[in-house]
Amino acid sequence: QVQLVESGGGMVQVGKSLTLSCAASGFRFTRYGIHWVRQAPGKGLEWVAMIWYDGSNKYYSDSVKGRFTMSRDNSKNMAHLQMNSLRAEDTAVYFCARGVDTNYGMDVWGQGTTVTVSS
Amino acid sequence: DIQMTQSPSSVSASVGDRVTITCRASQDINIWLAWYQQKPGKVPEPLIYAASTLQSGVSSRFSGSGSGTDFTLTIRGLQPEDFATYYCQQGNSYPLTFGGGTKVEMK
Numbered sequence: 544q545v546q547l548v549e550s551g552g553g554m555v556q557v558g559k560s561l562t563l564s565c566a567a568s569g570f571r572f573t574r575y576g577i578h579w580v581r582q583a584p585g586k587g588l589e590w591v592a593m594i595w596y597d598g599s600n601k602y603y604s605d606s607v608k609g610r611f612t613m614s615r616d617n618s619k620n621m622a623h624l625q626m627n628s629l630r631a632e633d634t635a636v637y638f639c640a641r642g643v644d645t646n647y648g649m650d651v652w653g654q655g656t657t658v659t660v661s662s
Numbered sequence: 663d664i665q666m667t668q669s670p671s672s673v674s675a676s677v678g679d680r681v682t683i684t685c686r687a688s689q690d691i692n693i694w695l696a697w698y699q700q701k702p703g704k705v706p707e708p709l710i711y712a713a714s715t716l717q718s719g720v721s722s723r724f725s726g727s728g729s730g731t732d733f734t735l736t737i738r739g740l741q742p743e744d745f746a747t748y749y750c751q752q753g754n755s756y757p758l759t760f761g762g763g764t765k766v767e768m769k
Binding site (some may be wrong): 551587588589593602604605609638642649650651652655 | 696747756
């Protein structure tokens, strides 16, 4: 079945780095862009980043630009989010989600992975 | 960046009620608006894209309308499983942005 599975979350200190991964299965990965969306404890959804189906374009929210980097490996049906210079406010559940086109939203979401940044 | 403002932030309703949630964009986003439902501790579920098109498998109790800057999500005949938080999201331009959410609570 169509599925996205995140991994790589955990507890890390302020200023350190962490890489999240998103493994896709059950669909043609190369047809979809991949987004990362996060949700801080008790808060709403915040879009973080997106990479095009072929990796040629990437977009980031202002809050993570310059610190986070998205990549993808289409041969392995994987997407990654490299997070550097982590801050306490990056603490959240991180979801990966697919989107066939920017205009049409995200139609499949993973279960999420939790990132906790402590001082 | 495009700001998305939802109202109300919460609404109390009963089973069978009709509930309407509004989402306003800070600039014209054409029809590029999506709606999601999220229950506590669960993954967001996509409901609607392109303002009014239901995602596959979504109940016809849900409907969306609007274009430009003003959009609505309507739930007709509220069911127990519809008590949740609803988010709008603009897909017109990057950075993508979500509304703050509307919690539909049991009266």
